[in-house]
Every structure is written in C-alpha cells, then in structure tokens.
Amino acid sequence: MRARLLVVLICLMTLGCTAESTPAPAPVTATSASTSVVTPSLGPPLEEIPLSLKWQRVPGLPHDDWWERGLSDVVAAGPDAAWAVGYHGWEDGVKGTLRGWDGSRWRKLVPERPGSLDGVDADGPRNVWAVGGDEYEPLALQWDGRAWRRHKPPLAGLDVAVDRNRAILISSSDAVLWDGARFTKVLELDEKTTDLVAIDGGSDHTWIAGQQNERLMIWHGRNGRFQETKVPVIPASRLSGIWQNSPSDVWAVGAAGADLDPLVLRWDGGSWQRVTLPAGWRGALHSVTAFGPDDVWIAGLDDTYRPSHVMILHWNGRTWRRELPPSPGVVEGALIERIPGTSQIWLMTTVRNGDSESIVTFRRRQH
Numbered sequence: 458m459r460a461r462l463l464v465v466l467i468c469l470m471t472l473g474c475t476a477e478s479t480p481a482p483a484p485v486t487a488t489s490a491s492t493s494v495v496t497p498s499l500g501p502p503l504e505e506i507p508l509s510l511k512w513q514r515v516p517g518l519p520h521d522d523w524w525e526r527g528l529s530d531v532v533a534a535g536p537d538a539a540w541a542v543g544y545h546g547w548e549d550g551v552k553g554t555l556r557g558w559d560g561s562r563w564r565k566l567v568p569e570r571p572g573s574l575d576g577v578d579a580d581g582p583r584n585v586w587a588v589g590g591d592e593y594e595p596l597a598l599q600w601d602g603r604a605w606r607r608h609k610p611p612l613a614g615l616d617v618a619v620d621r622n623r624a625i626l627i628s629s630s631d632a633v634l635w636d637g638a639r640f641t642k643v644l645e646l647d648e649k650t651t652d653l654v655a656i657d658g659g660s661d662h663t664w665i666a667g668q669q670n671e672r673l674m675i676w677h678g679r680n681g682r683f684q685e686t687k688v689p690v691i692p693a694s695r696l697s698g699i700w701q702n703s704p705s706d707v708w709a710v711g712a713a714g715a716d717l718d719p720l721v722l723r724w725d726g727g728s729w730q731r732v733t734l735p736a737g738w739r740g741a742l743h744s745v746t747a748f749g750p751d752d753v754w755i756a757g758l759d760d761t762y763r764p765s766h767v768m769i770l771h772w773n774g775r776t777w778r779r780e781l782p783p784s785p786g787v788v789e790g791a792l793i794e795r796i797p798g799t800s801q802i803w804l805m806t807t808v809r810n811g812d813s814e815s816i817v818t819f820r821r822r823q824h
Contacts (some may be wrong), residue, residue, distance in 0.1 A: 459545075502668040509769070512782040512804075517563050518556060521816035526554075527807050528618070528816055530577045533796040536560060538582040539803065542574035542589065542818070553589050555598065562817070567605050570596060572711075576616035580659070586624045588614030597626065597635075610640050618658040625663055625678070627653045629736050631667060636680050644676065644683045655699045657707075664724075666699040666709050675699070675709060675722075675729065688729050694720055696790075698744035706750045710757070712741035717760060719770070721745075735777055740768050745804065748823070750774070756793035756804055767791045767806055783815035786810075 482735070520526070526545035533539040537560030546552050553574035555566045574589035583602030590613045597608040597617075611633055614626035622637040630651040632644035632735030646653075646669065655668035663678035673688045673696055696711035705726030713720040719742045721732035738760030747753040751774025758765045765788045769780045782804065790807040800823035807814050 466733075469528070475643045506768070506779050506781050509539050509780040509781075509782055509821075511821050514783075515818045515820050516783075517816055517818040518565060521813065521818070522810070524810050524813040525751075525817055527814040528805050529566075529573065529575045529790075531792060531794050531803050531805050532577050532579045532585070533558075533583070533794055533803060534579045534582040536799045536801070538579075539794075540566075540577050540579065540585055540587065541805070542577045544573035547813075553596070555587055555788075568597065570594075572596065572613070574598075576614055576626075576656075578617045578619040578657075580619040580621060584619055585620070586617045586619050586626075588617045588626050591612075597624075599624075599777040600758050609637070610635070610642075611642065612652075615653070616656045616657045618663055620661065620663070625656060625658070627656050627665055628652055629667075632656075632676075632683070641681070643678065643681045650712065653774075654697055657699045659701055660704055662701065662704040664699050664701055664707055664709075666696040668695055673711075673722075686729060688722065689692050689731050691720065696720075696722075697742065700745045700747055700753075702747050702750050708745045709754060710742035710745045710748065710755055712757075714817075719755075721755065721756060723797075734770075738777075738779070742770070743790055744794075746793045746795045748795050748800075752823075754793055754795065754802060756791035758788060758791060765789060767804065769793070769804075781820065782821070784820070785814075789814065 523546045528541050528543035531541040539558035541556050543554050544551050546732045551573055552569040555571055556563050557566045573608050574587050578719045579585040579672040585600035587598045592613055595610050595613040597610045599606045610626055612628040612631055617624055617626045624635040626633050630646045630648040634643045653665055655666045657664055665676040667674055675686050675688050675696055676683045679687050686716045691713050694713040696709050699709045701707045707761050708726035711720045711721040719734055719738055719740055722729050723732050740757045742755050742757035745755045753772040755770040757768050759768055767782055771778050785808050785810040788806045789809055792805040794803040802821045808817050
C-alpha cells in the first residue's frame with residue numbers, strides 16, 4: 458500500500474505549526490473520459506509556503522546515513538507497531554531490509570536477503586506482510602504476532618494489500634491472491650504496456666493503480682475478481698499512490714502533464730473524479746494517507762526547486778492547505794502513512810547522498 462519509490466524514513470511529531478491555508482474551490486470536479494486538462498497558471502513559489510514546526514527528527518537504525526540504502530514502504534498498525542522495508546547495497550549486492558518500530562525505537566528484523574523488499578502492509582499488529590525479492594527468488598514474509606513465516610509467491614511483489622486472512626501482491630503487470638492456503642493469479646496484464654504501481658484495500662475491496670498504454674488505470678477487485686474502472690483521461694499523467702478510507706471513498710495521487718502538476722483523483726462509490734486543487738499549485742504527488750474522508754494527507758515534491766523539498770498537502774473536508782517540513786537534504790521521493798490510534802503521521806523520504814541515497818527519520822503529530 459504505497460507509491461513505488463525508494464525512500465528514507467521520516468517520522469514527524471507535532472511541536473507547533475504554521476502552514477499556508479488556501480480556500481479551495483468545490484472539492485471535486487467531474488472529468489469526462491474525453492476532457493483534456495488545462496494547465497493552471499503559476500501561483501506562489503514554494504519558498505512562500507510557511508515552514509511547519511510540527512516535525513521532529515527521530516533516530517533510525519545505525520548507519521542510516523551511509524550510502525546505498527533506502528526505504529521503499531512503511532505501514533503502521535498503532536503507536537507501538539510499525540514496519541518499514543527497503544534495501545541496502547548496490548547492483549548485484551542489493552539486500553532487502555525489514556525494520557520494526559516498538560513505540561520507542563526502530564530495530565532490525567529478520568536476516569537480510571538478496572534483492573530489495575518493496576512493499577509492506579498490515580491488517581493489525583498480528584497480521585503483516587512484506588514482499589519483494591527478484592524474478593529468480595520472489596519473497597513474501599508474513600508476521601502472525603509470534604514469528605515471521607516465509608512464503609514463495611509466483612511473482613516478486615512490488616506492493617501488497619492485507620485484508621484479514623487474505624493478501625494480494627502485485628508485480629508491474631500481474632496480481633496474485635493468498636487465501637490462507639495458496640497463491641492464485643487474479644490479474645494478468647500485458648507486461649510490455651502495463652505498469653502497476655500501488656495497491657490498497659480492506660472490507661473485501663481492493664484497488665490497484667497504474668498505467669497502461671500511457672493512460673491511467675485503476676482496477677477494483679472483490680472476492681478475487683477484478684474489473685477496470687473508468688478513469689478520467691488526463692494526458693501525460695501517472696499515478697503513484699492509492700488509499701481506501703472506505704469502499705465509497707478512495708483517493709489516488711500522481712502527476713499530470715509535462716509540468717508535473719499535482720494530480721488527485723477521488724472515488725465516491727460510483728465514479729472517479731479529478732479533485733480541484735488551488736490554481737498554481739505545482740509538484741508531483743507520491744503518496745496519500747488519511748484518518749478519514751475529511752482528514753487526508755498527501756506527500757510530494759516540487760522538482761522545479763533545488764534542493765528538492767518535501768511538500769505536504771492536507772484536505773480538512775473544506776479547504777486545501779500546504780506545509781513544508783524541515784528539509785532533511787535533497788529529497789528524491791516521499792511517502793506518508795498515518796498512525797492508527799494517534800494523530801501522528803509517518804513521512805518517508807529518499808535523500809540524495811552523492812550519487813546514492815540515505816535514510817532520514819521524522820514524525821509529526823497532526824494537531
């Protein structure tokens with residue numbers, strides 16, 4: 458459940474914040490399948506967005522600031538239960554890493570394995586899946602509250618969605634379902650034209666976001682059966698993250714057009730619509746999380762500025778606002794994840810370190 462990125466973990470804790478608040482037009486604008494997108498006029502530059510003080514750096518693992526290491530996904534099941542997956546090493550020497558948060562510190566879990574770990578999801582503190590590996594040795598790890606169990610799925614998972622005793626893993630073109638006993642392929646698309654990037658779900662509903670033949674695509678699944686939904690036609694666009702609040706409230710984010718305008722789509726139970734953001738907002742959006750339909754958080758970057766800076770968008774049910782956390786360095790990717798049972802949020806970023814990446818960690822309290 459994520460955007461496909463290599464990232465560095467940031468946990469962010471509220472200390473007191475100022476943020477740009479901009480009244481938004483109607484929150485959602487319907488877009489037909491034939492509607493073209495008009496690029497909005499430029500607005501305030503990134504530097505004019507107030508810096509939020511609600512972010513606190515939290516120690517990660519030893520050597521997180523070394524080269525050739527990053528995080529690709531994070532999930533939280535509560536204030537004392539979170540997991541993050543990633544990699545360290547270079548080319549043929551890459552190894553997957555799995556770490557866990559116990560409420561006070563991050564610690565390394567399970568031995569490192571060849572290939573990166575790319576996705577992690579949880580349906581509670583005793584039901585966690587981490588997926589990755591490579592085409593020669595696909596890997597899935599399942600936590601039941603006592604031990605990690607190793608599975609060998611038929612594909613190397615890029616992301617995973619967990620829903621009670623079921624888990625659905627995606628590669629760039631396929632999806633497989635674990636039903637508690639075995640893996641079954643439930644979606645098989647053309648690998649030459651398809652790029653699946655993110656999955657989320659719950660309550661017997663699953664959503665898979667990606668692109669096919671240079672057009673946006675979102676698949677909806679129930680009981681292992683998937684059907685492609687009708688998505689607005691938005692030229693030169695990509696999706697990177699998806700989040701389900703409920704089967705009738707789903708959010709997808711990405712970037713639109715050559716200028717990388719922020720792209721937000723919302724499912725209302727019957728159709729996908731493009732959400733109207735304030736004019737002039739710029740930057741590719743990487744991931745989305747939410748505490749509910751009126752409390753949605755999105756992380757992204759505005760690549761027109763260097764060093765790249767994480768940009769946070771928040772929807773409170775009435776208006777959109779932007780805020781900037783303190784910069785951990787030159788950021789190349791950002792993922793965000795709410796922490797159930799709290800008002801805190803994990804934010805994960807990939808930070809450039811020379812010609813490689815390093816890991817940084819922060820946490821934020823919402824209020």
